[in-house]
Amino acid sequence: LSKHTFSKHSPEHSCSPPLSHIKPRKAIGSSSVDIGPFYGLPSKVKDLLRQLRGIETLYEWQHNCLTLECLQQRKNLIYSLPTSGGKTLVAEILILQELLCMQKDVLMILPYVAIVQEKVWGLSSFGIELGFLVEEYAGSKGRFPPIKRRCKKSLYIATIEKGHMLVNSLIETDRIGDLGLVVVDELHMLGEGSRGATLEMTLAKILYTSKSTHIVGMSATLNNVGDLQKFLRAEYYTKNFRPVELKEYIKIRDTIYEVDSKAENGFTFSRLLNFKYSSNLKKADPDHIIALVTEVIPKYSCLIFCPTKKNCENVASMVCKYLNKEFRSHREKEKEDLIKDLKNIGNGSICPVLKQTIPFGVAYHHSGLTNDERKSIEEAYSRGVLCLLACTATLAAGVNLPARRVILRAPYVATDFLKKNQYKQMIGRAGRAGIDNAGESILIVQEKDKHLVQDLVTSPLENCYSNLLPEFTKGMQNLLLSLVGLKIAVTQEEVYDFLCHTLLGVQQQLLSKEKSLSELVKDGLESLIEKGLLRVKTVEKDQNSKITLVITRLGKAAYKGSIDLSYCNLLYKELKKGLEGLVLESSFHLLYLATPYDMVSNCSPDWMIYLRQFNQLSAAEQTVADMVGVPESFIAKKASGQAIRKSVDSASVNRLYLTFILYNLLKETNIWSVSEKFNLSRGYVQNLLNSAASFASCVLHFCEELEEFWVYKALLTELTKHLTYCVKTELIPLMEVAGVLEARANQLYNAGYKTLAHLANANPETLVKTIEHLSRRQAKQIVSSAKMLLTEKAEALQEEVELLLKSLKKKNHEFKYLNVLAFSFVPCKCTVNIINI
Numbered sequence: 070l071s072k073h074t075f076s077k078h079s080p081e082h083s084c085s086p087p088l089s090h091i092k093p094r095k096a097i098g099s100s101s102v103d104i105g106p107f108y109g110l111p112s113k114v115k116d117l118l119r120q121l122r123g124i125e126t127l128y129e130w131q132h133n134c135l136t137l138e139c140l141q142q143r144k145n146l147i148y149s150l151p152t153s154g155g156k157t158l159v160a161e162i163l164i165l166q167e168l169l170c171m172q173k174d175v176l177m178i179l180p181y182v183a184i185v186q187e188k189v190w191g192l193s194s195f196g197i198e199l200g201f202l203v204e205e206y207a208g209s210k211g212r213f214p215p216i217k218r219r220c221k222k223s224l225y226i227a228t229i230e231k232g233h234m235l236v237n238s239l240i241e242t243d244r245i246g247d248l249g250l251v252v253v254d255e256l257h258m259l260g261e262g263s264r265g266a267t268l269e270m271t272l273a274k275i276l277y278t279s280k281s282t283h284i285v286g287m288s289a290t291l292n293n294v295g296d297l298q299k300f301l302r303a304e305y306y307t308k309n310f311r312p313v314e315l316k317e318y319i320k321i322r323d324t325i326y327e328v329d330s331k332a333e334n335g336f337t338f339s340r341l342l343n344f345k346y347s348s349n350l351k352k353a354d355p356d357h358i359i360a361l362v363t364e365v366i367p368k369y370s371c372l373i374f375c376p377t378k379k380n381c382e383n384v385a386s387m388v389c390k391y392l393n394k395e396f397r398s399h400r401e402k403e404k405e406d407l408i409k410d411l412k413n414i415g416n417g418s419i420c421p422v423l424k425q426t427i428p429f430g431v432a433y434h435h436s437g438l439t440n441d442e443r444k445s446i447e448e449a450y451s452r453g454v455l456c457l458l459a460c461t462a463t464l465a466a467g468v469n470l471p472a473r474r475v476i477l478r479a480p481y482v483a484t485d486f487l488k489k490n491q492y493k494q495m496i497g498r499a500g501r502a503g504i505d506n507a508g509e510s511i512l513i514v515q516e517k518d519k520h521l522v523q524d525l526v527t528s529p530l531e532n533c534y535s536n537l538l539p540e541f542t543k544g545m546q547n548l549l550l551s552l553v554g555l556k557i558a559v560t561q562e563e564v565y566d567f568l569c570h571t572l573l574g575v576q577q578q579l580l581s582k583e584k585s586l587s588e589l590v591k592d593g594l595e596s597l598i599e600k601g602l603l604r605v606k607t608v609e610k611d612q613n614s615k616i617t618l619v620i621t622r623l624g625k626a627a628y629k630g631s632i633d634l635s636y637c638n639l640l641y642k643e644l645k646k647g648l649e650g651l652v653l654e655s656s657f658h659l660l661y662l663a664t665p666y667d668m669v670s671n672c673s674p675d676w677m678i679y680l681r682q683f684n685q686l687s688a689a690e691q692t693v694a695d696m697v698g699v700p701e702s703f704i705a706k707k708a709s710g711q712a713i714r715k716s717v718d719s720a721s722v723n724r725l726y727l728t729f730i731l732y733n734l735l736k737e738t739n740i741w742s743v744s745e746k747f748n749l750s751r752g753y754v755q756n757l758l759n760s761a762a763s764f765a766s767c768v769l770h771f772c773e774e775l776e777e778f779w780v781y782k783a784l785l786t787e788l789t790k791h792l793t794y795c796v797k798t799e800l801i802p803l804m805e806v807a808g809v810l811e812a813r814a815n816q817l818y819n820a821g822y823k824t825l826a827h828l829a830n831a832n833p834e835t836l837v838k839t840i841e842h843l844s845r846r847q848a849k850q851i852v853s854s855a856k857m858l859l860t861e862k863a864e865a866l867q868e869e870v871e872l873l874l875k876s877l878k879k880k881n882h883e884f885k886y887l888n889v890l891a892f893s894f895v896p897c898k899c900t901v902n903i904i905n906i
């Protein structure tokens with residue numbers, strides 16, 4: 070085995086024990102464990118890590134963590150290390166062990182859609198080389214229950230919400246035991262609002278229903294680990310390791326202080342800022358941002374976190390106004406290309422701020438940009454073409470974009486003072502492993518905030534508390550409903566027993582002072598019965614009667630579709646009304662039904678635009694407005710500023726306005742022109758589109774449970790597809806590939822890559838030559854993702870063939886004849902694809 074150990078030149082070599090000491094984990098009751106030299110895995114894994122990630126050796130802590138006794142015994146584990154500590158690699162090795170050695174499926178839960186897509190990209194190449202499937206569960210993507218695969222194992226990469234739906238579907242079909250491992254990144258999300266509640270429900274259900282599934286959670290920002298350990302019945306591993314040292318500073322006036330937890334104030338004097346400001350510059354830049362930035366750029370990269378989106382744009386513009394001309398000549402051609410690229414994305418238009426800042430290597434990054442724009446800017450920043458990004462806090466929790474220096478413009482996110490967790494996430498972006506030998510953060514502080522900042526830097530991380538309580542989220546109601554629906558618990562006592570095994574159960578005395586857990590359960594169940602989502606049934610058994618809970622049809626539809634319980638009655642009513650007179654002349658009426666309720670409250674219509682949009686509808690479409698309770702006279706009066714006597718439901722009015730935006734998007738497939746038409750940021754418009762795609766798939770699952778809505782199934786399937794991609798139809802097959810957005814799909818299509826099979830069989834080298842601004846790494850990832858998707862589709866068809874053959878075999882037909890028959894079920898195009906693979 071010694072030739073398979075880490076490189077001899079590795080600094081870690083001396084501290085890593087020979088790998089012969091590492092016991093591969095054995096499947097209980099299984100004799101076919103693939104014992105490999107690299108943590109039980111084939112040495113090909115090690116080669117792939119070197120080739121694809123440039124990782125030669127594991128850090129000492131990674132090795133120690135992977136060889137923990139508790140992992141050998143398949144116990145649950147929480148591990149916590151600072152940001153950039155290399156936590157993900159450990160999780161990935163555990164995932165590969167589960168897929169390849171234990172031959173079990175794995176679920177990886179990540180916090181955001183963009184991170185899920187990035188992970189699908191990153192792991193598809195491993196899947197292709199090592200023979201497992203990578204399936205995306207984000208937005209409107211993902212099948213419930215997942216297809217049962219005969220040969221290959223699946224790695225499901227999911228957002229919190231989709232992960233929950235996936236687990237529900239596996240419990241319902243009695244397949245939860247197929248999941249060998251569940252990995253949760255950013256475990257501290259358990260404490261974050263309704264998403265935290267959903268994550269808690271998911272994990273509690275797995276713990277309660279499957280003895281063979283183990284859970285591994287990781288985070289950089291955990292404090293009350295004891296509670297989490299109790300909840301997850303997990304061991305804990307932690308280490309204060311960071312490959313690149315991070316130095317923390319704060320700046321008050323023109324003085325820089327180093328954060329020092331041992332000092333009385335929390336920080337000590339470091340240096341004075343050495344920069345001469347003219348009086349003009351002093352006025353424009355009172356916080357010395359230019360001084361701080363120019364100490365590092367353009368040679369090194371820098372991120373400035375700003376409290377608001379507008380602030381990001383202002384900071385980027387202001388900095389460029391005062392940067393000297395030499396900044397323009399740094400990587401000039403690549404910056405020109407980036408501008409061209411962004412123009413291409415915007416169908417000829419480019420944001421005027423970006424047009425002004427990019428020549429200096431500077432850009433802003435926030436949710437007002439479209440996904441395509443963000444991706445281009447991220448790529449340019451990663452390659453060093455851009456050296457400075459002014460961004461909002463979302464970047465810290467999103468994609469991996471480290472910097473030599475991180476500046477926090479103010480200790481605020483919007484108007485809220487920074488939380489310690491947020492602060493740690495942001496400063497944690499400083500220092501790139503393998504690139505920088507140091508990383509530093511500078512928090513800009515005004516005199517008035519000095520004391521708050523002292524508390525911030527010296528205080529421990531925030532605790533993570535359960536969000537299941539009804540006063541925090543609707544989590545409790547959702548949980549109770551699905552427990553009964555999935556038959557995990559069907560009596561009040563059983564539901565109570567389940568609740569004792571949640572994080573809320575662990576923290577109940579701390580969190581729920583007024584009501585006991587059993588009172589909370591009783592109240593919650595009664596409220597669900599009142600809403601018509603549950604009902605009580607008395608079962609007679611052995612002369613005893615037992616009261617059990619049964620889910621109603623509406624209740625089942627609500628939890629299957631993950632529909633917010635406060636809207637499910639309304640949704641039912643609106644769908645029912647639609648059955649009486651759905652206007653099918655266009656998608657307008659159907660779109661109204663798929664317009665997400667939760668975006669309605671923060672929408673404020675422009676009445677002139679409203680009226681204009683209404684007037685552009687056909688006569689049949691106009692009747693929809695009336696049907697949903699928004700009469701033409703109301704819109705006209707609002708537009709002309711007249712008083713309204715008869716009240717109209719503002720939720721329906723706002724919802725219809727959002728429908729107008731979506732309708733325009735589907736017709737024009739151009740986010741830029743639609744956002745201009747409605748005077749909204751393109752990021753908001755895109756967010757609405759993504760939410761609508763997701764909600765449409767939820768409404769589809771809702772309808773699947775209710776026979777009377779059979780007609781919606783076909784309609785909503787198509788609508789979901791249109792909303793998900795919202796591009797010219799011919800681009801859809803290319804955009805199904807994870808990480809291929811509209812602009813890239815357009816380039817690929819124009820270069821002749823018109824189908825998924827074309828892309829899967831493409832040569833990455835040729836792609837690099839024919840597609841502008843495509844790096845070798847991206848080309849390889851696109852081809853791997855396309856291959857993965859094609860393999861997955863082909864496998865699904867093969868499963869179907871097998872199933873058909875099996876059922877026919879049972880009837881004792883002649884096998885030869887059946888084989889031919891079964892193949893005739895496979896569409897020609899797909900057969901070609903299978904052969905290609």
Ligand SMILES: Nc1ncnc2c1ncn2[C@@H]1O[C@H](COP(=O)(O)OP(=O)(O)OP(=O)(O)O)[C@@H](O)[C@H]1O
Pocket residue numbers: 122123124125126127128131150151152153154155156157158288289469497502503
């Ligand atoms: N053993 C290693 N050798 C070299 N580079 C490594 C090693 N392990 C991880 N890295 C690299 O270090 C960088 C940071 O790692 P990773 O993203 O896993 O950190 P993390 O602890 O998950 O951070 P975060 O909390 O920010 O998500 C990545 O680019 C990763 O490829």
